[in-house]
Amino acid sequence: MGVERKxxxxxxxxxxxxxxxxxxxxxxxPVQAEDERKHEQPVLVLDMxxxxxxxxxxxxxxxxxxxxxxRSQSQTKSVxxxxxxxxxxxxxYTRLDSIAASGPTEADYLDQTRYHWNLxxxxxxxxxxxxxxxxxxxxIEEEISTIEKEAEERALIREIQFHFLELLKxxxxxxxxxxxxxRLEVGLEASRTFFEERLVxxxxxxxxEVELEETRQELNMAINEERIQxxxxxxxxxxxxEKMIKYVGELERIPVEKVIDLQQALDFAFxxxxxxxxxxxxxxxxxKEKRIARGGKLPRVNLEFNYTDxxxxxxxxxxxxxxxxxxxxxxxxYWTAGxxxxxxxxxxxxxxxxxxxxxxxxxxxxxILENARNxxxxxxxxxxxxxxxxxxxxxxxxxALAAAAENYDMQEHRYKQRVGTILDLLxxxxxxTRAEAGRxxxxxxxxxxxAELYYAMGMRSYALD
Numbered sequence: 001m002g003v004e005r006k007x008x009x010x011x012x013x014x015x016x017x018x019x020x021x022x023x024x025x026x027x028x029x030p031v032q033a034e035d036e037r038k039h040e041q042p043v044l045v046l047d048m049x050x051x052x053x054x055x056x057x058x059x060x061x062x063x064x065x066x067x068x069x070x071r072s073q074s075q076t077k078s079v080x081x082x083x084x085x086x087x088x089x090x091x092x093y094t095r096l097d098s099i100a101a102s103g104p105t106e107a108d109y110l111d112q113t114r115y116h117w118n119l120x121x122x123x124x125x126x127x128x129x130x131x132x133x134x135x136x137x138x139x140i141e142e143e144i145s146t147i148e149k150e151a152e153e154r155a156l157i158r159e160i161q162f163h164f165l166e167l168l169k170x171x172x173x174x175x176x177x178x179x180x181x182x183r184l185e186v187g188l189e190a191s192r193t194f195f196e197e198r199l200v201x202x203x204x205x206x207x208x209e210v211e212l213e214e215t216r217q218e219l220n221m222a223i224n225e226e227r228i229q230x231x232x233x234x235x236x237x238x239x240x241x242e243k244m245i246k247y248v249g250e251l252e253r254i255p256v257e258k259v260i261d262l263q264q265a266l267d268f269a270f271x272x273x274x275x276x277x278x279x280x281x282x283x284x285x286x287x288k289e290k291r292i293a294r295g296g297k298l299p300r301v302n303l304e305f306n307y308t309d310x311x312x313x314x315x316x317x318x319x320x321x322x323x324x325x326x327x328x329x330x331x332x333x334y335w336t337a338g339x340x341x342x343x344x345x346x347x348x349x350x351x352x353x354x355x356x357x358x359x360x361x362x363x364x365x366x367x368i369l370e371n372a373r374n375x376x377x378x379x380x381x382x383x384x385x386x387x388x389x390x391x392x393x394x395x396x397x398x399x400a401l402a403a404a405a406e407n408y409d410m411q412e413h414r415y416k417q418r419v420g421t422i423l424d425l426l427x428x429x430x431x432x433t434r435a436e437a438g439r440x441x442x443x444x445x446x447x448x449x450x451a452e453l454y455y456a457m458g459m460r461s462y463a464l465d
Contacts, residue, residue: 043246044243045245046237046246046247047249048160048164048249048464052161052462054238055157055160055236055237056153056157058238059156059238060238061152062153065145065148065149065152065153069146069149072141072142072144072145075142078138079131079135080135082124082135083124083135084123085121087120087121088119090117090118090120091116091118092117095112095114096109096110096113096114097111098110110316110328111316112312112314112315113313113315114311114312115310117308118306122303122304125302125303126299126301128297128300129298130291130292133288133291133295134292136288137285137288137289140284143281144285147277148278151278154274154458157460157462158451158452158454159236160236161451161464163232163236164233164247165451166225166229167226167233167247168249169440169443170222170225172250172251172436173222174219174223174226176433176437177218177219179436180215180429180436181212181215181219183432184211184215187422188209188212190415191205191207200422207422208422211429215433230245233247251440251443258450260387262381262384265380265384268457268458268459269379269380269456269457270373272457272458273372273457273458274458282365283365286358286361286362289358289361293355293358294351294355296354297345297351300341300342301339301340301341302342303338304339305336307335308333308334309333310330311330311331311332312330312331314328316328376456380453380457383449383452384453386452387449387453390442391446394442394443396442397435397441398439400439401436401438403435404431405435407431407432408428408432410428411427451464
């Protein structure tokens with residue numbers, strides 16, 4: 001009987017242990033699932049156009065330009081305030097104690113306390129057009145801030161497109177090298193099989209292994225380059241480096257048949273390049289500076305209004321001719337209004353030489369503008385020539401790739417039939433890999449030349465279409 005009770009107690013203990021473990025597992029599953037959900041990050045899918053638009057919205061450089069525009073707008077409003085009247089309030093307290101006096105004494109020099117406050121309003125009527133010119137100058141500065149933002153956005157568009165294309169090229173290189181790895185692994189297995197059957201020497205196996213490992217190194221480099229370009233894009237788009245973003249697109253699917261007329265490209269560039277706009281706006285600012293310098297020679301006319309409240313509190317009463325006490329304390333309240341004119345007709349030549357310096361500045365900007373036009377012409381022509389060269393090279397590399405693929409198939413068949421050598425197969429493999437790399441490079445160069453041409457023209461094209 002004792003043994004039976006012990007056995008029953010063991011079963012009960014085991015049952016409780018199993019129940020306890022089951023409860024722990026059930027409680028841990030929701031916690032683990034919750035932790036997994038916390039670590040899951042939604043994957044953002046972006047093509048080139050979407051990546052560019054996202055970068056324009058999130059990049060800190062563009063946000064900084066927005067604050068620059070707001071600053072210019074505030075400065076414009078500040079200058080606009082010069083058209084309006086200015087008002088000021090003043091007050092004062094004066095204590096006067098007489099030390100000694102002889103002869104008839106005026107009331108102004110008796111012991112007393114003075115209080116006063118005044119309100120002054122001044123409205124400029126004419127300032128030699130300096131206020132108007134300053135306001136127009138501030139408006140131009142505001143336009144320059146907008147132009148600077150546009151220039152920064154165009155530079156960012158080109159930068160994002162360049163890195164996006166580099167990413168697509170690294171991805172194509174990786175795919176090509178992965179295919180090359182598969183071909184080399186098949187060739188290595190064939191070499192080993194033939195060697196075991198004593199059909200080829202062992203040197204064929206060694207050559208296959210060397211070629212395989214060299215290709216593996218190139219594949220690792222391509223994979224690393226792909227990761228680098230993704231990190232660069234994340235930074236340009238304003239995301240942290242660990243953000244899960246899937247950049248989609250293929251070099252082959254980007255159109256390469258578009259032809260841009262050189263003269264039309266130049267005409268568009270001269271009308272839309274921000275650096276030309278910037279120089280022209282600076283010339284307008286210098287012209288306003290000339291007007292301000294000229295206005296400094298003219299008189300200034302202001303309308304002024306003053307209101308004053310003044311109190312005088314004497315320590316002692318005075319006496320009239322009959323000897324009676326008289327309260328000398330006073331309180332005066334009055335206002336004045338009038339027109340004032342001020343003409344600083346001589347300032348040691350400061351205004352004259354300031355005006356003359358602005359003339360020289362305009363001449364300097366004219367030369368800079370001419371040099372900028374020449375530089376733009378060079379940029380557009382160079383980009384156009386690079387585009388044409390890349391297009392011709394792309395056509396050639398596609399033909400070379402087709403021939404290299406056909407040659408590899410033939411050499412692989414010959415080697416399997418033990419007609420060709422492993423050297424012939426590896427050479428065909430090398431030519432095929434080099435042809436794929438050349439095709440990928442030509443595609444990259446063409447697309448980057450297109451992006452560079454759009455930038456040189458001052459044209460936005462988010463997807464290079």
